[in-house]
Amino acid sequence: MPLTIDVLTLFPRMLDGFLAESILGKGIGAGHLKVTVRDLRDWATDKHRKMDDRPFGGGAGMVMLPEPVFAAMEQVQTPGCRRIYLTPDGMPLSPELAQELSQQQHLVLLSGHYEGIDQRIRDQIIDQEISIGDYVLTNGTVAAAVLIDALARFIPGVLGEEKSLTHESFTSKLLDFPQYTRPAEFRGMSVPEILLSGNHAEIEKWRHARQVEKTRQVRPDLLK
Numbered sequence: 107m108p109l110t111i112d113v114l115t116l117f118p119r120m121l122d123g124f125l126a127e128s129i130l131g132k133g134i135g136a137g138h139l140k141v142t143v144r145d146l147r148d149w150a151t152d153k154h155r156k157m158d159d160r161p162f163g164g165g166a167g168m169v170m171l172p173e174p175v176f177a178a179m180e181q182v183q184t185p186g187c188r189r190i191y192l193t194p195d196g197m198p199l200s201p202e203l204a205q206e207l208s209q210q211q212h213l214v215l216l217s218g219h220y221e222g223i224d225q226r227i228r229d230q231i232i233d234q235e236i237s238i239g240d241y242v243l244t245n246g247t248v249a250a251a252v253l254i255d256a257l258a259r260f261i262p263g264v265l266g267e268e269k270s271l272t273h274e275s276f277t278s279k280l281l282d283f284p285q286y287t288r289p290a291e292f293r294g295m296s297v298p299e300i301l302l303s304g305n306h307a308e309i310e311k312w313r314h315a316r317q318v319e320k321t322r323q324v325r326p327d328l329l330k
């Protein structure tokens with residue numbers, strides 16, 4: 107059974123192009139994962155399809171109502187599924203977490219409102235809260251897209267070549283080495299000699315040294 111993902115969002119069309127294109131689109135087309143996007147407004151209970159209201163206790167902004175979200179979750183959840191809320195105050199997304207999620211059978215991703223959602227949703231029908239980084243997006247749908255993309259790469263068959271996973275940033279906790287392709291000389295800039303040498307051991311050494319150098323410059327925290 108391929109991994110099944112349900113996304114609950116107020117902006118379902120934001121995901122249309124994203125899910126149809128590129129490697130992810132191919133992976134879905136090939137049946138390596140199945141993603142269903144659901145419009146939370148379909149579960150709205152009043153005739154204006156209202157989804158939010160002012161916060162008790164006062165303050166700026168609007169808060170997503172519990173009723174439609176509970177109703178949606180109760181309809182799409184399955185026994186043992188992982189129910190995830192995308193929020194900047196969640197646990198940071200990492201490659202390890204993405205890989206762990208890629209091995210589940212069913213994920214339900216709830217993308218929230220700019221201002222927040224009723225705490226009872228988080229307390230009762232959410233298993234895990236995940237942030238994609240220390241910045242605030244206008245809504246969690248983009249974060250859900252990032253999570254789907256990051257975990258899909260760990261599903262066997264989604265990336266054509268298995269090798270492309272092993273050699274990249276973050277599996278080694280080092281940033282990437284520089285890549286070059288034809289032509290060997292372009293507008294007076296030439297490709298480092300070593301890469302044309304055919305000496306694989308020396309090329310590996312050179313690449314590792316570039317990784318350490320780049321990581322020291324850009325992300326010294328990874329070297330600690």
Ligand code: ADE
Nearest residue numbers: 192193194237238243249
């Ligand atoms: N929603 C808004 N900002 C977010 C973030 N950084 N991560 C996850 N969900 C979000």
